[in-house]
Amino acid sequence: MKKTLTSNMSRRGFLAGTAAMAGSAAFAQAEDSTEIEREISQTIRRNVSSFRALDWRPYFDDLRNGxxxxxxxxxxxxxxxxxxxxxxxxxxxxxxxxxxxxxxxxxxxxxxxxxxxxxxxxxxxxxxxxxxxxxxxxxxxxxxxxxxxxxxxxxxxxxxxxxxxxxxxxxxxxxxxxxxxxxxxxxxxxxxxxxxx
Missing domain, CATH: 2.40.440.10 (L,D-transpeptidase catalytic domain-like)
Incomplete structure (x- = not known):
């Protein structure tokens, strides 16, 4: 139980740190962005909730050429x-x-x-x-x-x-x-x- 809690805390810390770094990188990038790129709204939310591995079979008959x-x-x-x-x-x-x-x-x-x-x-x-x-x-x-x-x-x-x-x-x-x-x-x-x- 204690080991699981420590693993979760480490994972949370890693995710929080990664999010903070990504946010600062995006802010730094915004300073040098082109006019086209500045049009992205900061209010648009990311969707990662359904980001998961899939099997190819429901979508393709074969893997010809990848x-x-x-x-x-x-x-x-x-x-x-x-x-x-x-x-x-x-x-x-x-x-x-x-x-x-x-x-x-x-x-x-x-x-x-x-x-x-x-x-x-x-x-x-x-x-x-x-x-x-x-x-x-x-x-x-x-x-x-x-x-x-x-x-x-x-x-x-x-x-x-x-x-x-x-x-x-x-x-x-x-x-x-x-x-x-x-x-x-x-x-x-x-x-x-x-x-x-």
């Missing part, structure tokens, strides 16, 4: 390698609203390290002040790596603004921490199947 499942409700991305030797679970950002969210089956059609970014016509319509082009680098909304999907304008990509992860904060894409998109980038290939639910 598989990516994005659960927009739990804000989590799951990856399974073709031979089932690798399973990864990452927290994500998801689209701000239901009308920006596209669900269904697609696949990775292109992979880019250091992507550039252009807002879509609908983004420009909603935000006419946004730049028409952002080159690769620290101000790029796509972060360090991007996986282009067969759906036009939709990507799984990194972000330099860590406040976005775990939130409804994107204009349609799925975002990951830069370190995690780099890992997923190496695990996936052109032809990896993707399902957004």
């Amino acid at each position: 598989a990516v499942l994005v659960d927009t409700q739990s804000r989590a991305l799951h990856f399974w390698s073709q031979d089932e030797s690798v399973y990864k679970l990452y927290p994500t950002s998801v689209p701000l609203t239901e009308d920006l969210t596209r669900l269904g089956r697609t696949e990775i059609v292109r992979k880019v390290v250091g992507p550039d970014w252009r807002p879509t016509p609908s983004m420009i319509e909603r935000n006419p002040e946004w730049p028409r082009y952002v080159p690769p680098g620290p101000n790029n909304p796509l972060g360090t790596h991007a996986l282009y999907l067969s759906w036009q304008y939709y990507r799984i990509h990194g972000t330099h603004d860590t406040r976005k992860i775990g939130r409804r904060s994107s204009n349609g894409c799925i975002g990951l921490y830069n370190e995690q998109i780099a890992e997923l980038f190496d695990l996936t290939k052109v032809g990896t199947q993707v399902l957004l639910i």
Whole structure:
């Protein structure tokens, strides 16, 4: 009993410390953020309550070329390698609203390290002040790596603004921490199947 209490206290202390560090990092990042990134509301709550491992079988017929499942409700991305030797679970950002969210089956059609970014016509319509082009680098909304999907304008990509992860904060894409998109980038290939639910 005493051992369990100590373990729980240590875990609580670790979680509290981690939350404090993440909060200070997000505050520091906000100082250097681009105008596009400043639009994230501090009142948007993160959803980690249903962040759990899943089996691939209810979602895919097979693991041909590997598989990516994005659960927009739990804000989590799951990856399974073709031979089932690798399973990864990452927290994500998801689209701000239901009308920006596209669900269904697609696949990775292109992979880019250091992507550039252009807002879509609908983004420009909603935000006419946004730049028409952002080159690769620290101000790029796509972060360090991007996986282009067969759906036009939709990507799984990194972000330099860590406040976005775990939130409804994107204009349609799925975002990951830069370190995690780099890992997923190496695990996936052109032809990896993707399902957004």
